[in-house]
Every structure is written in C-alpha cells, then in structure tokens.
Amino acid sequence: MNNVPDRRATRLRRHSRLRGHLEGGPTRPRLAVFRSLHHVYAQVIDDASGRTLAAASSTDADLRKSLKSPSGAEGAAAVGKSIAERARKAGIETVVFDRGGFPYHGRVKALAEAARSAGLKF
Numbered sequence: 001m002n003n004v005p006d007r008r009a010t011r012l013r014r015h016s017r018l019r020g021h022l023e024g025g026p027t028r029p030r031l032a033v034f035r036s037l038h039h040v041y042a043q044v045i046d047d048a049s050g051r052t053l054a055a056a057s058s059t060d061a062d063l064r065k066s067l068k069s070p071s072g073a074e075g076a077a078a079v080g081k082s083i084a085e086r087a088r089k090a091g092i093e094t095v096v097f098d099r100g101g102f103p104y105h106g107r108v109k110a111l112a113e114a115a116r117s118a119g120l121k122f
Helices: 007-019 061-066 073-089 107-117
Strands: 030-035 040-046 051-057 096-098
Touching (some): 030 107, 040 107, 073 107
C-alpha cells in the first residue's frame, strides 16, 4: 500500500510530461485548465513573457449567480464560454490546450468544447 502513488502526484507527473512539449507563445498562448473538487479554473498564458492574458473560473461572481452548481460539467462549460470571450476580447484567436494532467473527460472536456463553440481555436 505504501508503494502506490497518490492521485495528485500521478497527475503532476502527467502534467510535467505534457508541459515538456506544450508551450504557449505570444502568437498562440496556452489555455491551462485546473479543476479542484468544487471549482474549475482556466487561464490563457503567454509562456514567453510569463503573463496571464485572460482568466476565468467558476468562482467568478457573475458565473456563480447564473449556475445552479459550479462544480459540474455545466459550470465547466460556462467557464469555457467565459474564457473564450475574454481571450477573444484580448485579441487571441488560437491557443494551445493544456489539460493540466487531467483526463480529457467530464469537466475538462466540457470546458474545451464550450471554448471551441464560443470561437476559440485549438
């Protein structure tokens, strides 16, 4: 039982493996996703300058009012739509999707599909 790695360490190992070949620049920044037990967070990051260009999460006041539950796929889809709108407002059309070591399933997939349908290309 002691030799079994915990879920967080496994996810971080997957994330570092992904980040080895994913990099966002000024022309095509990185859309980074993080999900906790209760919330979903998304950032559009320019890795060359180390700046966050746009951010959205299920903790935002305007999203929390419109959602029944911010923790589900519905909340993640709302965050995806919001991050796409904010990125397009900042002049960003295409991004590199960084799922953060999480499986492309459930809330991560809902966020990605909502961002695509809102006009973000990746």
